[in-house]
Structures are given as structure tokens and as C-alpha cells.
Amino acid sequence: MIISAVVLVLITLLIGIILLRQVQNSEIIPMRQVDVYSEQMRGLERDRAKGVLADEEFDSMRAEIGRRMISAAKVEVDITTLASSGGFLPLVMVSFAACIVGAVLYVQVGSPNNPDTPIAARYAQSDALKAARLSQADAEGQAPARSTPQDPTYAQLVSDLRKALAIRPNDIQGHKLLAKSESRLGNYASAQAAQARVLQLKADEASPDEWYAYAELLILAADTYISKEAEAALRQTLRRDPNHKLALFRIGMYFDAIGRPDLTFGIWRKVLEAGPDSAPYMPLIRRTIIDLSMISGVNYKPPEVKGPSDEDIKNAAEMSADDRRIMISSMVTGLADRLANEGGPSPDWAQLIIAYGVLGEIETAQEILNEALQLFNRRPADLKILKQAAASAGLLK
Numbered sequence: 001m002i003i004s005a006v007v008l009v010l011i012t013l014l015i016g017i018i019l020l021r022q023v024q025n026s027e028i029i030p031m032r033q034v035d036v037y038s039e040q041m042r043g044l045e046r047d048r049a050k051g052v053l054a055d056e057e058f059d060s061m062r063a064e065i066g067r068r069m070i071s072a073a074k075v076e077v078d079i080t081t082l083a084s085s086g087g088f089l090p091l092v093m094v095s096f097a098a099c100i101v102g103a104v105l106y107v108q109v110g111s112p113n114n115p116d117t118p119i120a121a122r123y124a125q126s127d128a129l130k131a132a133r134l135s136q137a138d139a140e141g142q143a144p145a146r147s148t149p150q151d152p153t154y155a156q157l158v159s160d161l162r163k164a165l166a167i168r169p170n171d172i173q174g175h176k177l178l179a180k181s182e183s184r185l186g187n188y189a190s191a192q193a194a195q196a197r198v199l200q201l202k203a204d205e206a207s208p209d210e211w212y213a214y215a216e217l218l219i220l221a222a223d224t225y226i227s228k229e230a231e232a233a234l235r236q237t238l239r240r241d242p243n244h245k246l247a248l249f250r251i252g253m254y255f256d257a258i259g260r261p262d263l264t265f266g267i268w269r270k271v272l273e274a275g276p277d278s279a280p281y282m283p284l285i286r287r288t289i290i291d292l293s294m295i296s297g298v299n300y301k302p303p304e305v306k307g308p309s310d311e312d313i314k315n316a317a318e319m320s321a322d323d324r325r326i327m328i329s330s331m332v333t334g335l336a337d338r339l340a341n342e343g344g345p346s347p348d349w350a351q352l353i354i355a356y357g358v359l360g361e362i363e364t365a366q367e368i369l370n371e372a373l374q375l376f377n378r379r380p381a382d383l384k385i386l387k388q389a390a391a392s393a394g395l396l397k
Contacts, residue, residue: 195213215230218230226250249281261296268289339352346386356368357393369395
């Protein structure tokens, strides 16, 4: 605390010296202005004597220069008075008070007695968090129960498909269809099991997208928790395709969860700069990339928002409806949790409303809209954004 007090005194003295020098230096500027205006006045008189200026022009210009000269002289007097009477002292006192308040707040909410954590210790903490990650079975066991409305006819078809695959366990296409069907019913645990069978049957021929679909289903089954098995699936995806954007996004979330935001920054920076800005994960990356860069000790300026490339548009068009639904569902869950726990600006609420509309969960979208309207009921600009989102989601007829 003694060191802190000494630092406060030194800071206050430094601020006082800076302010005093500014006052002393500013004393010169108005004086030079008065001299300039005086010379201009003498120049006018010489021009009038030479016949260059008419009397009317001379009177008008002399009045204007005189007015400016009086204003400059008044500033000079005010600054001189300030310097001589100690007028800068209140500024020093305010600065000193601000330092005191800051120190008090730091003592109350900070940790002045805690030493800096060395990098090796932070890595050790990250390793401990990694080792403590739950298995998929444990993560699914802790996930809240879901109640998804189901079409009885569709549910019966899926049940028949399960029975058929029990007889034909090596039917790859059948298990692919089952994984998507179970996902559509909200049975993510069964869906990931079916996708696991697909990977088992295809072995080394499994594509990066098939591995990522498995990772995503694992994450959804665990209520967005990235288990050890989900991490392994993401790594398998990236081993086959190091530039798989969705896998990079998810593995970035994993590293942040185990205390390695520096790795998250490096990965998400690559994803952000590759684009497209229309990708559903981009809003989250843009909101956090600056904080991640500061934690990582990097001075980083994100690229300006740009539209998707022709290749990105083509890839999105080729994605199946079920794949898009899985991707959007995973993004929606994280956004919904953040808004429920931390809140957020109206564009984030609008994004969530539109996403639920895309998923066909109209009732949920309406509930989110009602909640957002209450939060922003006195902000016309925000209400306009929410109403536009409601229209896009099909809530306004």
C-alpha cells in the first residue's frame, strides 16, 4: 500500500506539471494572435493610404480585425489570470481525487496482493482444465431434458427406419438418413450414435464434413458442451481439412473454454479474415475478437465487413436443408444462452428471432420477440430493428 500511495503522489505531480506547462505554453499563442492582428491593422492603413482600399472596405475590415484582436486579448488576460491565481489547482485536485477513487475501487474489487500468474502456470491451469473435460456420456447425462414437438407420422417413419437398420447394420446410407432424422426430432444422442456408425463403416473414406457433422451432433447432444469426444471429432475434421471453417470456429470455442484465449484468437482471426461475413458464427467472432487480441497481447484491427464471395454463395446453396438446420441450431443455442444470461443489443435479439424463424420454431421466436419488446420498449430505434426481425421471421402478418 505504501508503494501505491507513492505512485499516486507521483502521478498527481506529473499531471500537475503537464497542466502547468500547457497553461504556460498556451500563454504564447494568444499574444502572437494579437501581434498578427495589429500588423494586419497597420497593413490596412497602408493600403488605404495607397488608395488600394475604399473607405467603406477599410471600415468594414478594420471593425472585423478589431473584434478578433479584442477576443484574442481577452483570452490572454484569462489565461494569465489562471496561471497567476493557481486556477489550474482545481484540475490537479480533481485528478488526485480520481486517483484516490480508482485506488479504493481497486482495493475493493481487485486483487492487489495477488502476484502475476506466469505463463507456465497458466499453461498448467489450461492442461488441468483440459484433463477435467467431461466425457460425452457424462456431458449428455448433465444436459437438460428436451421436449420437442413431434409429428406422429414422421416419428413412426423414423421408428421403422431404426428397426430396418437393426436388420441391416452395414447400410451406410440408411444410417446417414437416420442421423438426420433423429436430429430433426431433437434426438441428438441417437443422432450422434447413428453418425458414429456412418464413420465406423466408412473408416478412412469418411469426409471432413461427415466428421464435423458427428462433432456437431455430439455438441448438441451435450447442450453445446464440447466433450473430449467432440474435441477429438473436431480434430479429425481439421486433420482432413485444415480450413474447415465451422470446425475452426468450434475448436476456437473449445480452446477458450480450457483457458487458452490466445489460441482462440489465432484461429478465429484466420476465420474472420477468410469470411464470409454472412456466416452465422461471424457476429460472435466480431464481438469478441478485439478482447481476445488484447488478452493475447496483439494490437489487432479486424477487417471491414465484406460480402460473401461467389464460391461461398455456391457452397451455401449446395448445403442440404438438414445440414443448414444443424449448423443454425448450434449457433442459436449459444446465442440464446448468452442473451438469457448477459443480455445484449437489439441486433443480437433480432438475429435470434430470425434464426428461430428459419428453424420453424415460431412459438419460440414469438416468446423471444415479446421479451425483447419489453426490454427495448422505450427505444424507438431498437423497436424498429425488432419489428423488422419479426417480419423476417414471419411473425407479422
